[in-house]
Amino acid sequence: MALSLEEFVQSLDIRTLPRVLEIQSGIYFEGSIYEMSGNECCFSTGEVIKITGLKIKKIIAEICENIESCESPQPFELPMDFPGRKCGNYHCWEILLHLDQRLKGLFKIVADKTPYLTMEEITRTTQIGPSRLGHPCFYHQKDVKLENLTIKQGEQITLNSIEDINGELMVNCVIVRNHQNHSFTLPVTQEGEFYECEDEHIYTLKEIVEWKIPKNRTRTVKLTDFADKWDWTNPFPRDFYGALILKPIYEIQGVMKFRKDIIRILPSLDVEVKDITDSYDANWFPQLLSTEDLFEMTDKEFPIVAEVIEVPHGNQLPRNILQPGKTIVIHQKYQASRILASEIRSNFPKRHFLIPSSYKGKFKRRPREFPTAYDLELAKSEKEFLHVVATKDFHSPHEELSSVSVGDQYLVHRSETTEVLCEGKKTEVNVLACQKILKKSYEAAQLPLYMEGGFVEVIHDKKQYHISELSKEFCLPFNVKVSVRDLSIEDDILAATPGLQLEEDITDSYLLISDFANLEECWEIPIGRLNMTFRLVSNLSRDTGSHTVRTLVEEITEEQYYMMRRYESSVLRPPPLPPKHPPVKETKLTLLTLAEESTAGSPTTPKSHRAGTAKNPPSHRAGLGLRATVAYQDDLARDKNKRGPPQLQAPINLQK
Numbered sequence: 001m002a003l004s005l006e007e008f009v010q011s012l013d014i015r016t017l018p019r020v021l022e023i024q025s026g027i028y029f030e031g032s033i034y035e036m037s038g039n040e041c042c043f044s045t046g047e048v049i050k051i052t053g054l055k056i057k058k059i060i061a062e063i064c065e066n067i068e069s070c071e072s073p074q075p076f077e078l079p080m081d082f083p084g085r086k087c088g089n090y091h092c093w094e095i096l097l098h099l100d101q102r103l104k105g106l107f108k109i110v111a112d113k114t115p116y117l118t119m120e121e122i123t124r125t126t127q128i129g130p131s132r133l134g135h136p137c138f139y140h141q142k143d144v145k146l147e148n149l150t151i152k153q154g155e156q157i158t159l160n161s162i163e164d165i166n167g168e169l170m171v172n173c174v175i176v177r178n179h180q181n182h183s184f185t186l187p188v189t190q191e192g193e194f195y196e197c198e199d200e201h202i203y204t205l206k207e208i209v210e211w212k213i214p215k216n217r218t219r220t221v222k223l224t225d226f227a228d229k230w231d232w233t234n235p236f237p238r239d240f241y242g243a244l245i246l247k248p249i250y251e252i253q254g255v256m257k258f259r260k261d262i263i264r265i266l267p268s269l270d271v272e273v274k275d276i277t278d279s280y281d282a283n284w285f286p287q288l289l290s291t292e293d294l295f296e297m298t299d300k301e302f303p304i305v306a307e308v309i310e311v312p313h314g315n316q317l318p319r320n321i322l323q324p325g326k327t328i329v330i331h332q333k334y335q336a337s338r339i340l341a342s343e344i345r346s347n348f349p350k351r352h353f354l355i356p357s358s359y360k361g362k363f364k365r366r367p368r369e370f371p372t373a374y375d376l377e378l379a380k381s382e383k384e385f386l387h388v389v390a391t392k393d394f395h396s397p398h399e400e401l402s403s404v405s406v407g408d409q410y411l412v413h414r415s416e417t418t419e420v421l422c423e424g425k426k427t428e429v430n431v432l433a434c435q436k437i438l439k440k441s442y443e444a445a446q447l448p449l450y451m452e453g454g455f456v457e458v459i460h461d462k463k464q465y466h467i468s469e470l471s472k473e474f475c476l477p478f479n480v481k482v483s484v485r486d487l488s489i490e491d492d493i494l495a496a497t498p499g500l501q502l503e504e505d506i507t508d509s510y511l512l513i514s515d516f517a518n519l520e521e522c523w524e525i526p527i528g529r530l531n532m533t534f535r536l537v538s539n540l541s542r543d544t545g546s547h548t549v550r551t552l553v554e555e556i557t558e559e560q561y562y563m564m565r566r567y568e569s570s571v572l573r574p575p576p577l578p579p580k581h582p583p584v585k586e587t588k589l590t591l592l593t594l595a596e597e598s599t600a601g602s603p604t605t606p607k608s609h610r611a612g613t614a615k616n617p618p619s620h621r622a623g624l625g626l627r628a629t630v631a632y633q634d635d636l637a638r639d640k641n642k643r644g645p646p647q648l649q650a651p652i653n654l655q656k
Contacts, residue, residue, distance in 0.1 A: 002272040009250055009267040010216050013124045014054055015162075020280045021254075023047040024272040043271065049254045049263070050285040056209050057251035057266070064220065064243040078246070080209065107203050109212055110220040110243060111196045115141075119171055120188040125214040128159050128171075133211040135160055137197040144192065149184050151175060156197050162188075208246065219246045255285050260309055260535055262288055287536040294511055294534065295333050295527045303331045303540040305516060310533035316552055317523055317530075320515070327516040327537065331544055336524065338506045338554075339467060340564065344479060344499035352561040353494065354506065355467055356551035361486035362464040366479040366499050373432050373451040377415050381475065384461075386412040392454035394447075398422070401431065402445040404453055409437040410445060418446055471505060478502045486553075494553055506564060514547065522547045529560055 002024045003011070012019070023043055061078040116122045116138070126136050137158050144151040151157060158174045163185075170185040202224055203212060213219045222243050252265045288309060308326045321328065338354040344366070370376050370388065380386045387409070394404040398420040413433045419426045431446040447453075457479075464483050465473070480502060485495035494500065509527040514520070525532070556564070 021273040053253035056248040062245040107221040115193040119190040141193040305537040306534035354554040362484035363480035367457040370455040387458040388455040410434040
């Protein structure tokens, strides 16, 4: 039965791809030329196309002042990367990263009030995958009785994955009762009235496009008030934070017999097609695979020989390896560790890097800045005392706690609790036990963890470290600068940076490839950031032997950086509360360079004995008016052994 191309797309179940279509008739008669993505393509009556994918090409938005009755005078196209630029004085991605443990972007999703009548309809139209974004939630209008469980009316059902069990498609689901997860499966044939649950998360447009727009449905979203933080040509009325209806425009991806590239067709193309998948051998088509397709293959299918078809511009691998028409060997897929690092700069934009453990350059430590006492708690080390200098005044509201003046120096010991008199009542507060360095002695000091002060680290360590040593000996985040460049790299992009903050240890997915003519030298291709297309040539039966893996320091974009930080970071905890008394007039010094200069002539702080088993989780700050650091673990280990003061040292004179 012949269908228009648009009707075929509407009825298409993405899980059944690839499909083979035959062109039946339309305005494109035999020998007609159709331009697709800048390339001319001939569609003849009787031509056969293998459909491999369906992607959203663009989004049409309609302003909806009233969700109940939406009427938009003029729909407009919303850029797929909206918002795509930074704010004037600071970067909004960083705000979104730190504002709240649940915030993820610019839009809140309005739950769809149209019911799904079967689980099959949900699985056919909704993205369900391993990512947290791929776990949609629904509820049922009535109780659903299963063999060992009854799903109550209105109870939230989370769909985690689809699985073939004994020839029947089943959906793996979870409900939460009394803080406990209860897992069960539902067949795709399960009938009922399933409604989408309310979603309190906030998403970027890209995430909504990839995960949250059901096929053949529109999606209503609410614009949040974070949107005005972006320097973007705003398509919305001034002060508009209402609802939008997002309508996706799809693009079909496929291959033809005598073409090696991927063709892209809009469903609006006025031709009729017939699905002949069951009667046609799809192996006649060239087998084109993306990097993600290759990563989904099993380990036993490697190594394989492939031809490079499409390569993105700006990739950092050698051009003689990755160029269209080049024959390569894909040896294996695997997970590799990288250190995520950013330039230390006072202005934006910053550059971001992924540094492999094989990097042969050397680093020296660089002073860190700590906006609050709570940051000192996260950064204190088991190996040595944290020596800091105050850069802001702080007047304590309680006699039991210490006040701070600019230039005061402290050795940070441990966190503890102490009692203070507050409005006539004794109250316990969390404090940081320190030693204030005087001219010839030490003085005990207690700084409240909520203290909004400012400190800069004093470095006594002159040792040079490899990247592998830094990640083992110190807790991230950590500040360094390249002292010896990697001589094995022709252009070491890290050597030119003024300083780096090593932020997180990231595990990422890679393909290991080599030139077919030189199997001994291998390179890594990142799966998520280098979207390439290959044509499968053959499997390689012979052993490729031993090979040397060449790794590169990879520079990543701002969007890749912030997305990586969001998905890799652990569960966030709320920041500490700021002080509630009126702020004291502050005098702020720029002490980072001064501390480095002073460090050069200062004596070494003696290393202490182990004081506990604390492992400080990463701490990341927006530094943008947000008043406290976000911590990445719920429980911080506490120091257990009290230490006496180290050998007295001369204080650093920071006054000029």
